[in-house]
Amino acid sequence: MTVRCHVVMIFFPSRKSVTYVNESLRQESCIDYAMVSAERDVVDFVVLSPDINFSDHLPLSITLTCCTSDSSCCVGNRAVTKNLTNEIKPAQLQLRWDHGDKSSFYEYTGCFLSHLLAELDNRCASVSDKCCLVSEQHSDLQEFIDYVYDEIISVLVDASNIYVPTYRKNFLKFWWNEELDLLKEASVESNKLWKAAGKPRQGPVFDKRQSSRAQYRRRIRECERMSTECYTNDLHESLLTKNNTIFWKCWRSKFESVNKCVEVEGSVDANNIVEKFHKHFSTSYSFNNMRRAESLKEEYTKLRENYCGFPLADDIYFDTEMVSKVIDELKCGKAADIAGLTAEHLHYSHPMLSVILSKFFHLILRSRYIPKGFKHSYIVPIPKIKDCRTKAMSCDDFRGIAISPILSKVFEHCLLKHLQLFIASNDNQFGFKKGYGCSHAIYTVRRIVNRFVSRGNTINLCAIDLTKAFDKVNHHGLYIKLMKRHLPVQLLVLIENLFSGCCACIKWESCWSVDFVINFGVRQGSVLSPFLFAIYIDDIGNLCRPEHCLYTILYADDILLLAPSVTLLERLLHDCEYVLSWLDMAINFKKSFCLRIGQRHDMQCASISSFSGQVIPWTTEIRYLGVYIVCSRIFKCSLDISKRSFYRAANAIFGKIGRHASEDVILQLISSKCMPVLLYGLEACPLTKTVISSLDFVVNRFFMKLFKTSDINIVKQCQREFNFSIPSDILVRRGEKFVNRYRQCDNIFCKYM
Secondary structure, eight states: OOEEEEEEHHHHHGGGGOEEEEETEEEEEEEOEEEEESSSEEEEEEOOOOOOOSBOOOOOEEEEEEEOOOOOOOHHHHHHHHHHHHHHOOOEEEEEEGGSHHHHHHHHHHHHHHHHHHHHHHHHSSOOOOOOOOHHHHHHHHHHHHHHHHHHHHHHHHHHHSSOOOOOTTOTTTTOOHHHHHHHHHHHHHHHHHHHHTTTSSHHHHHHHHHHHHHHHHHHHHHHHHHHHHHHHHHHHHHHHTOOHHHHHHHHHHHHHHOOOOOOBBBOOOHHHHHHHHHHEEEEEESSHHHHHHHHHHEEEHHHOOOOOOOTTTTTTOOHHHHHHHHHHHHHOOOTTSSSSSSSHHSSSSSHHHHHHHHHHHHHHHHHHOOOGGGGGEEEEESSOOOOOOSSSSSGGGGEEEOOOOHHHHHHHHHHHHHTOOOOOOBBBTTOOTTHHHHHHHHHHHHHHHHTTTTTTEEEEEHHHHHHTTOEEEHHHHHHHHHHHTTHHHHHHHHHHHHEEEEEEETTTTTEEEOEEOOSSSTTTBHHHHHHHHHHHHHHHHHTTTGGGGGGEETTTTEEESSSHOOOHHHHHHHHHHHHHHTTOOOOOOGGGGEEEEEETSSSOOEEEEETTTTOOOOEEEETTTEEEEOOSOOOOOHHHHHHHHHHHHHHHHHHHHTTOOOOHHHIIIIIIIIIHHSGGGSSSSHHHHHHHHHHHHHHHHHHHHTTTTOOHHHHHHHHHTTTTOOOHHHHHHHHHHHHHHHHOHHHHHHHO
């Protein structure tokens, strides 16, 4: 169809006005137009004249009536649909609680949540702890639970909309001051006076307007030019308070490159990309083997018929103190959920909210009904690799992080406290346990290897990577695992309802996909998901048999197999495959490798094969929990990647603020942000004097660059003056502290090692 275009000004000849004005050249013209098709109706057209506008072009305002009912206008219909969809999603603007009226927010939530407290008291009194509800009463209670959830969300969102301003990212300038406010006010007043005088092009009114505008604009440029120096002072204050959240938020807002990943699978349009992610993640949350998934469902159905589990303890409840403590421990500055709520909404609300939530959670526990709002989340694709601008990215290069509803997180935190007795995993699973980290797993592997090597033996390692481990968890298999732990049936029903009927959508930049149902997997970002996943693969930890010199070390889904011979390693791999196949999990053989350490580490060995005939290759280096273990006569780690990462991070900081910030600020940044990159996990690794000297050399080279010297004596003097600890000093203290902490662990596996 040929679309005829018309100039909007033709429709409103009386409003014809100049749209380009150059004060210095004293030129003006009507060179800006808006073009519309003949089929559309133009309701209004205005050339705006704002009081603050440093552009030569004046903004245009056009009001149109668009018909979207015509089926032939497919593009228009789709655009309108997208806009309507975005209106119900969290706004792309950020809530600025530091500029909000927190006291009014506090009073508003206390006033408009009070009626819920009385309604919950009446409903809780009518629900007996022991009696069973009839279907009609249960249905009514479900509607009431959904009503309470919606009402809480509505009050909190309305309160923040009224009392907390929202701005787009980087809208508020950190260098803005009171002087600029006065200059801006003077510029606005002079412009209004000039308009009232008939917009003269000469005379004292015109000169006053031009002088105010010029002074205001010049001062803005001066403040922008000085912003880097002011910013480094803010950085220094953030460092002194050790507030990493504030530090990185400021750093990214000023120095982060805008050239993020914009191309995925050859597409740069955000709408197309979000559809690709929708298709990818909706298929990721599925089974690996249909027959195995059906078999797990049948097994679950048989066990579930007569299952009762341990009796529910009488002390399981959600009191106000527990809810308040959970809310206080929530971290601020996180992304808003699908309803637009953040932890700040709960932190700054009236204490009555904790009382309401405790009674609300009590009803959920008794009815075993999960509100619909708890099951709706959105997924943000995060690149797995660091360099996402030079590599052609595909959907497989992203992991989906689910942003769960904030009230659901509070409920899961409270529920987790009552599930501790039923979610314990083997001691050789070091992930998701308080007081344990990657260093504990690495040090355990080191101790096992040293035990073999010290006796003149060679040990074989196999690092296994699981294909989309969290996304492929079979819910029926998970419920079977929980039933084998004799979880009370009331809590089992609660978890079943928590995972059933969940839906999610994909967020990419400012675009949102349609919702899709999640029938498999545990969401990365949920509170319970890590612990339930550890239970799901806990049988792999049972394959560890120290009496036969066979070991399995786990950290979440990172699995490391150790055996004294190639034959035993292959047998252990087959046992692991059998467990994973029962769970409907699959090994990613492209990212799984084998390695030998010991006197015969360089001997050529037979290939390790799986049941399906896949071969796991032997390699000279494997990456395990961020540490690169090298094929050698002894347990040895490669630090080349750590050194390059340190240089990259240090040069990034120095390149941004090196010319403006003081040496003290730069060195504190290097100490707090770059040194952890260089020394990651080294407290658990064996370090010789040569290795430690090479780490000191990396730091000394940066000092030479910073202070423009090649004299090592001057470098050491600068390190003493600025009280900067080099790796040789840090690692000695850190290593001793870690070993003492490792020996005091309650973990039986650590004590055995």
